[in-house]
Amino acid sequence: MSGPTQRLIVDVDTGIDDSLALLYLLASPEAEILGIASTAGNVPVEQVAANNVNWLGLCHAPDIEVALGARVPLECPLRTTEDTHGPQGIGYAVLPDSGRSLSQRDATTMWVELVRAHPGELTGLVTGPLTNLALAIRAEPELPRLLHRLVVMGGAYNHPGNTTPTTEWNVSVDPEAAKEVFDAFSGLPEGRRPVLCGLDITETIEMTPDHVRRLAEAAGSVPAEVISPEDAPHIRSRTSNPVIRHLSDAIRFYMDFHRSHNQGFIAHMHDPFAAAVALNPDLARTRPATVDVELHGTLTRGTTVADWVGHWNRDPNVDIAVSTDPAMFFDDLIDRVGRYAKSVG
Numbered sequence: 207m208s209g210p211t212q213r214l215i216v217d218v219d220t221g222i223d224d225s226l227a228l229l230y231l232l233a234s235p236e237a238e239i240l241g242i243a244s245t246a247g248n249v250p251v252e253q254v255a256a257n258n259v260n261w262l263g264l265c266h267a268p269d270i271e272v273a274l275g276a277r278v279p280l281e282c283p284l285r286t287t288e289d290t291h292g293p294q295g296i297g298y299a300v301l302p303d304s305g306r307s308l309s310q311r312d313a314t315t316m317w318v319e320l321v322r323a324h325p326g327e328l329t330g331l332v333t334g335p336l337t338n339l340a341l342a343i344r345a346e347p348e349l350p351r352l353l354h355r356l357v358v359m360g361g362a363y364n365h366p367g368n369t370t371p372t373t374e375w376n377v378s379v380d381p382e383a384a385k386e387v388f389d390a391f392s393g394l395p396e397g398r399r400p401v402l403c404g405l406d407i408t409e410t411i412e413m414t415p416d417h418v419r420r421l422a423e424a425a426g427s428v429p430a431e432v433i434s435p436e437d438a439p440h441i442r443s444r445t446s447n448p449v450i451r452h453l454s455d456a457i458r459f460y461m462d463f464h465r466s467h468n469q470g471f472i473a474h475m476h477d478p479f480a481a482a483v484a485l486n487p488d489l490a491r492t493r494p495a496t497v498d499v500e501l502h503g504t505l506t507r508g509t510t511v512a513d514w515v516g517h518w519n520r521d522p523n524v525d526i527a528v529s530t531d532p533a534m535f536f537d538d539l540i541d542r543v544g545r546y547a548k549s550v551g
Contacts (some may be wrong), residue, residue: 219247219334227477233546247297254337263304279380317342325394333477340383359480361510378508410478424544443494449547494522
């Protein structure tokens with residue numbers, strides 16, 4: 207069920223799971239997206255921005271501002287991950303060109319001007335590297351106190367990494383940015399600290415072919431959408447709803463990637479879960495912790511280190527999501543995105 211309207215700034219490196227996160231928010235009547243910041247990560251920033259405007263176009267969404275953000279991390283070279291997300295960041299999908307224009311202001315300026323214009327009102331959601339937000343905090347040090355709330359998909363706390371043995375992708379791409387952001391939120395009271403959705407919880411959010419079938423069914427799309435590990439790379443969805451068709455082609459690539467890494471024919475939907483937590487904090491149980499980021503370790507650069515019990519004698523600066531109900535999350539996602547795809551298809 208939808209609640210009161212929530213205004214959001216969404217910062218993404220779109221990305222297959224970022225794409226579904228964006229669709230989840232578009233499908234949520236309580237979500238009012240004031241701006242979408244694009245940052246380099248899964249693919250270069252120009253491609254990220256193109257994916258954002260093209261998803262908006264495909265969904266006949268309102269003219270939401272999409273800003274071009276950081277092209278490179280704060281201090282290290284950019285790494286992208288087309289092997290995980292496909293050459294354009296959206297798997298096997300090829301989105302039609304929306305013809306929409308990008309914002310005249312860059313992502314950092316958009317962050318700063320929006321929080322100044324709406325003090326205490328906005329929820330920030332970051333599902334990519336934290337570069338844009340770090341630059342915005344440099345420009346406006348009061349930004350953590352001007353935001354109503356921040357939700358971040360990032361880090362691994364009591365869990366193996368997915369980029370190196372100890373690091374999660376978004377933090378690993380720009381560790382300096384993550385550290386600056388986490389440090390900047392120190393001193394905020396309970397309820398105002400960032401909520402971090404790390405691999406510990408997001409790798410329990412396993413999308414399966416049956417979820418895709420149910421999503422297509424909820425959208426009234428025909429024929430039944432059946433994706434399989436036996437599908438050759440050239441196979442494309444023929445289901446009737448264009449949103450579901452493109453989404454299915456994106457997700458199947460992601461499932462192929464997970465299967466190639468011995469994780470099964472599934473897809474970890476990290477970013478849609480973080481989007482859901484941004485709208486409904488009660489979806490996840492959290493624990494306070496003090497988080498810092500290792501910047502210099504030969505084997506551990508980019509590792510998020512969580513002090514759960516006060517070894518550092520520093521107050522908690524984050525709340526880490528530690529448990530949820532994945533089945534309930536997927537029921538909600540399928541209902542929202544399915545009905546939305548049906549309405550715009």
